[in-house]
Amino acid sequence: xxxxxxAEANAAGRPTRSASVAEQLRxxxxxxxxxxxxxxxxxxxxQRLNVxxxxxxxxxxxxxxxGLLEYAPNRGYSVRAFDRVELLHAFEVRAALEGLAARFTxxxxxxxxxxxxxxxxxxxxxxxxxxxxxxxxGRPAYTxxxxxxxxAVHQASRSRMLGEVLRISSQVPLSSHHQVVAFExxxxxxxxxxxxxxxxxxxMRDAGRAESLMRDHVASIRAAFMGSPAT
Numbered sequence: 001x002x003x004x005x006x007a008e009a010n011a012a013g014r015p016t017r018s019a020s021v022a023e024q025l026r027x028x029x030x031x032x033x034x035x036x037x038x039x040x041x042x043x044x045x046x047q048r049l050n051v052x053x054x055x056x057x058x059x060x061x062x063x064x065x066x067g068l069l070e071y072a073p074n075r076g077y078s079v080r081a082f083d084r085v086e087l088l089h090a091f092e093v094r095a096a097l098e099g100l101a102a103r104f105t106x107x108x109x110x111x112x113x114x115x116x117x118x119x120x121x122x123x124x125x126x127x128x129x130x131x132x133x134x135x136x137x138g139r140p141a142y143t144x145x146x147x148x149x150x151x152a153v154h155q156a157s158r159s160r161m162l163g164e165v166l167r168i169s170s171q172v173p174l175s176s177h178h179q180v181v182a183f184e185x186x187x188x189x190x191x192x193x194x195x196x197x198x199x200x201x202x203x204m205r206d207a208g209r210a211e212s213l214m215r216d217h218v219a220s221i222r223a224a225f226m227g228s229p230a231t
Contacts, residue, residue, distance in 0.1 A: 018058035036081035090172035091222035103211035104157035106202045114156045
């Protein structure tokens, strides 16, 4: 095999540097690490991520193409700001899509590995909430657990088309499952109890209930964020 072919084969098996940087930045933006409207400077990001400017520039271009960033001449890239109506629509789209993911997963059922993964995720959440309070230090871990639960359901639906649309719809940071709204223990406990109920409906192969529970779950998050009743 030629050197070029070897390089292509290796590249096919791992993400490029710019793709890796893009995913790191995407995760940080969706988790709220950057404020809406905040400028993202190549040099500072390169120093933060310990990479050169070229992969950072390519990553910023990719994220702008996904709708996470905005570009202005002589100003560069900034985190896209969404107004209240856009956020409301984003939650409604997310509720519909995540409901479908739960339905598809319940219809096809979980294999042994998928069930074990969801059980581990739920147990991690239970451990974090044990004791009647969610410590400040545990909040990042709970946020990761929350994202892992939703992503595990997405993956278990085994719908490539749904996965692609979900990825597009998740580009609104404040409505993303990578953010947790309101860390009061009671509210977080109720949401994690939702996770358990969704999982149980999936195990029972009750597709209608799994979809309904997931839609209501996302609607409750929207209500907490928007300060309006869930519908």
